[in-house]
């Protein structure tokens with residue numbers, strides 16, 4: 001594995017803008033690190049696409065990030081982590097962290113032996129990645145996984161608490177709640193934006209798990225282990241944001257997520 005300098009940036013990618021939730025956690029935990037974020041807005045959504053297509057997209061972006069000189073890659077997209085993490089870890093010359101394993105660890109901790117619910121895209125749920133990750137930690141945990149394909153378009157529409165969103169979420173969650181889950185993994189970058197609604201529907205006995213913070217923790221550990229953590233800086237680091245389509249729309253939405261940390265979005269075509 002090539003060891004790049006500690007001053008090199010961390011590469012982060014997602015199918016679109018949702019992965020900025022992971023960027024926010026990385027900035028909080030690793031305030032001296034520079035970040036290069038890629039949102040593949042030209043090809044979003046990844047959720048309904050075939051494993052081969054998602055792997056090809058992930059390969060292209062992973063290689064691009066390495067060519068840009070990153071010292072590690074964080075796969076902020078659950079679907080890309082579910083289908084492509086192992087392959088990226090095998091092929092890229094830098095450490096690669098995904099969101100599934102950190103989320104699984106947080107869920108097992110929070111569930112205290114009760115069943116764990118997992119919601120995600122069709123691809124993430126079909127891959128069985130969360131079940132595998134949870135059972136690798138504790139084979140006795142009951143995992144109830146459900147694809148919720150209607151939630152991403154509702155979030156993209158900005159309908160975070162409309163009656164229709166509430167009805168759809170209620171319908172998806174009903175069987176998981178009936179089976180007594182104690183933790184619910186928000187296994188998709190978009191779902192943390194629905195946290196108030198999902199928390200209300202799930203009730204106080206269900207802990208919602210957003211893997212962004214856990215992923216930032218694993219990234220910090222990985223950098224420390226490999227001696228790659230950036231030195232303290234006197235001024236805040238400059239980040240780069242890249243979109244494969246409509247950079248202006250990305251900038252407007254990104255400013256809602258990250259306020260002052262984003263003032264320009266580059267346009268790059270992949271594939």
Ligand code: DGL
Pocket residue numbers: 014015016018019044045046047048076077078079080121124152187188189190
């Ligand atoms: N980023 C995707 C994920 O976390 C959700 C959006 C999509 O389908 O591309 O699975």
